[in-house]
Amino acid sequence: MRLRELGLEAFEIGWVRSVRVKEETCALIKEAGADHDVALSVHAPYFINLNADDDEWPKSRKRLMDAAHYGNLAGATDIIFHPGSYFGRAPEEVLEKAIPRLQGCVDELRAADNPATLRPETMGKGALLGSLQDALEMSREIEGVEPCVDFSHLHARAGDGTRNSYDEWTEVIKRYKKALGARALKRMHIHLSGIEYGPKGEQNHLMLAESDFDLGGLLRALHDEGCGGRIMCESPIMEDDALVIQERWLKLNAT
Numbered sequence: 001m002r003l004r005e006l007g008l009e010a011f012e013i014g015w016v017r018s019v020r021v022k023e024e025t026c027a028l029i030k031e032a033g034a035d036h037d038v039a040l041s042v043h044a045p046y047f048i049n050l051n052a053d054d055d056e057w058p059k060s061r062k063r064l065m066d067a068a069h070y071g072n073l074a075g076a077t078d079i080i081f082h083p084g085s086y087f088g089r090a091p092e093e094v095l096e097k098a099i100p101r102l103q104g105c106v107d108e109l110r111a112a113d114n115p116a117t118l119r120p121e122t123m124g125k126g127a128l129l130g131s132l133q134d135a136l137e138m139s140r141e142i143e144g145v146e147p148c149v150d151f152s153h154l155h156a157r158a159g160d161g162t163r164n165s166y167d168e169w170t171e172v173i174k175r176y177k178k179a180l181g182a183r184a185l186k187r188m189h190i191h192l193s194g195i196e197y198g199p200k201g202e203q204n205h206l207m208l209a210e211s212d213f214d215l216g217g218l219l220r221a222l223h224d225e226g227c228g229g230r231i232m233c234e235s236p237i238m239e240d241d242a243l244v245i246q247e248r249w250l251k252l253n254a255t
Contacts, residue, residue, distance in 0.1 A: 009039060019070055102118065152193050
């Protein structure tokens with residue numbers, strides 16, 4: 001497996017357009033992951049919206065549930081998804097609809113003996129459901145749901161260059177710990193990349209060296225707060241920046 005040849009240990013399967021995979025293929029993926037000791041997760045299709053209207057929600061739900069069903073068959077322990085849009089409504093109002101819908105998804109998975117963790121991702125635009133508070137609230141309310149913290153998205157979301165320092169990242173991690181407990185810090189699922197943003201938030205993913213993202217500050221904050229889990233790179237050339245992140249993390253932990 002090329003991933004292991006590079007010295008990397010985790011992989012996120014990108015079923016971001018649709019879930020079109022056979023059970024036989026899932027079995028092969030699971031076998032390969034186990035043989036090479038690679039931790040697997042799945043990124044569900046982009047077109048999921050916990051705030052969809054009643055006509056559209058069944059389609060969104062099926063996309064998420066298909067990703068969780070086939071992801072579990074493929075050996076993935078975590079299912080990452082974009083939680084949707086506010087459609088101009090207040091976050092609190094949207095969560096009143098989103099949380100019961102997400103609870104129903106988890107209930108169905110557990111009834112089918114599917115242990116996968118559903119992870120709403122923090123999003124890079126303020127118009128989207130997926131602030132840090134949104135992700136923490138969904139996770140606090142539903143056992144079996146935990147955030148996928150995209151720190152690059154959190155940096156881009158406000159559009160003003162904030163959330164990009166050791167102190168600000170430490171504050172994010174402390175909020176995570178307060179909401180979900182110290183144990184949750186040991187199983188974080190993190191997305192990282194360089195990021196380009198404007199006044200309305202995220203525009204494009206970049207290589208880390210081409211962006212203003214304070215990788216060093218984030219890694220120090222994660223280290224100092226005792227965090228563990230997986231860091232998935234989403235830069236344009238993922239393996240290159242993944243190796244940069246890994247090298248800096250290993251050096252930090254060796255000191």
